[in-house]
Amino acid sequence: MTDCRYRAPIRRLVVTGKDSPENIAKFLGRGGREEIERTHREIRIEVLLRPPPGSPMYVVANSLNLDENCPAWTPRAASAAEQAEVRKIRDMQGLIRSHMGSRSMSSITTRDMQAILTANFADTWVDEFPYYQTAINAMDQGVRVD
Helix, strand or coil, X not given: CCCHHHHHHHHHHHHCCCCCHHHHHHHHCCCCHHHHHHHHHHHHHHHHHCCCCCCHHHHHHHHCCCCCCCCCCCCCCCCHHHHHHHHHHHHHHHHHXXXXXXXXXXXXXXXXXXXXXXXXXXXXXXXHHHHHHHHXXXXXXXXXXX
């Protein structure tokens, strides 16, 4: 996860579909471009995934009040690259669900992670690990916020 100071304003811009480079520069200035761009990419994918209640992503956003008093979500349509990334994450979620079978997502372990990644990606599992992490964090694991 990236620098928290950028998360709230960038998320609000992404959620409302106003995350143009010009608007991001207006709100955050032109310094720290790499960090801002990385945070923007992460938040775009998170918003496009629409993590359900019970997912770690949803719980974190809720606990930080990132969407408090937010207007309806109207993010810009995903670019081709974002569509491909979301599809890759959704495919990973399918592999995880298949591996878990009837077991609860809350019971997933490091052994499960190793089995999923090595069985499906062999020598390239390291490249797939970030997608695995995002997939898990965007899946309902039964976590609830009071």
